Amino acid sequence: MESGIGNYLFYLFGFIIIVSGILVVSLKDIFHCALMLVVCMFSVAALYVLLGADFIAAVQVLIYVGAVAVLMIFAIMLTARVSGAGIKQQNEQVPIALITTLVFVAVTLFGLGKTVWNVSTRTVPAEGTMKLGKLLLTTYVLPFEIVSVVLLVALIGAIVIARRT
C-alpha cells in the first residue's frame, strides 16, 4: 500500500476513528456509544489492512465487532433504565480530565516527533498469515497455550460471577 491511494485511505479512516472515538466517550445515549464503537473498530480493521496485517484485520472484525460489541449491547439491554434522557452520563471530572488528556497528547506527540525510529525499508511478505500461524505454533507456542488457558478461565469466571445462586 505504498501508492497514493493508501495515504488518502489512512487519512480517511484515521478521521473516522477519531470522530467515532470522540462520539463513544461523549454521546448521551450509551446504546449509540456502542454503535459508534462498532464504527471505530471497523475503521481500525481497515487500518490493519493498510498495514498489511490481513489476519489481524479479520480477527479484529470477528472478535471486536462480532463478539465484544454484541456483548456490550447485551449488557446495555440487561441493565435497563440507565440510558434514558435526562440522566447525567458524565461525572464532574470533565474539565480536569480534558486538561490531563490534552497534556498527555501533547507530551506523547512531542516525544514521537523527537524520536528517531529505526524504520526498515522492506515490506510485509504476502503470505503473512501462514508465517503468523507457524510462529504461533513454534516460537510462541507457550504464550499461545497460556493465553488460551486465560481465555478459558475468563469464560468460566464470567459464568460463575454472573450466575444466579
Add this chain to the structure above:
Amino acid sequence: MHVGLIHYLSLAAILFAIGFFGVLTRRNAVGILMSIELMFNAVNINLVAFNRFVTPTDFTGQVFSIFTIVIAAAEVTVGLAIVLLIYRNFRDVFVDNINLMKW
C-alpha cells in the same frame, strides 16, 4: 505527504487519549469498559504499525497484537459479568453511586 510510522503512532496516541478521557469521565460502567476497548485498539494499532515499519518480516508485532486481542476479550467478558452482578445487587451501573467500600 507520505504516511509513515509517525502518523500511525500519532493516531494511536490520540485514540488512546480519547479512551483515557472516557475512563476518567464516564459514569456508566459499560461506558468505561467501552473506553478501555478504545485504549486496547490504540495499543493494537501501535503494535501492528511497529510490525509493518520496523520489523516487517518478523511478525512479532502481529503475534503480540493477537495476544492483546485475546486478553481484551477475556477482560470484557469478566468485566461485563461483574457489571451485571453489580446491577443485580444495586439496581444501578453508575460507578459514582456504587460507593459501598468507600468511607
